[in-house]
Amino acid sequence: NAGVTQTPKFQVLKTGQSMTLQCAQDMNHNSMYWYRQDPGMGLRLIYYSASEGTTDKGEVPNGYNVSRLNKREFSLRLESAAPSQTSVYFCASRGDGDSPLHFGNGTRLTVT
């Protein structure tokens, strides 16, 4: 009964390095989301995918790319990390209709 699984849990990058944050859900949900949480800023939507094969920008997409690899997996890529991308990243998924979002436990990323 894993729900939404995010890897890694922690990561430290140097400025300019790249990395991919992985997310997988086992609830057969169509929609998946990436958020970042920063102090005083709440949860801000980076990208989302309404269904397999589609992705859309959220509120803060600059500096990120996403891939909806299949129905289960939705990855977030930082091509050239910047200190401003230091944050906690949350992946979420939800089913159809009015069903709520289910979140993973986050990836804490530090860019030095």
Place this chain on the structure above:
Amino acid sequence: DQQVKQNSPSLSVQEGRISILNCDYTNSMFDYFLWYKKYPAEGPTFLISISSIKDKNEDGRFTVFLNKSAKHLSLHIVPSQPGDSAVYFCAPFPNSGYALNFGKGTSLLVTP
């Protein structure tokens, strides 16, 4: 432009008293609202929701009120317990599309 605002960043309440967390929104077309609770180092978890066809929804100690004319939501926790200490986010459910944007959150501290 924020579609949802939680104007109180923090709130401190004594154990046993009522906690009231507020949320204002701008789009009168929103017709479903979610509240989430987040503990440190964990992902947000769904708490309670309300549809615009209702003005109140209750689940145990948690009640959400909706005032559509004022575009205002409030979450009441009665009685408050120390375990309720967390950050609370509100989110209007999109009436079209799939982007789900959260308020900045209110950090609730319940003191013994």
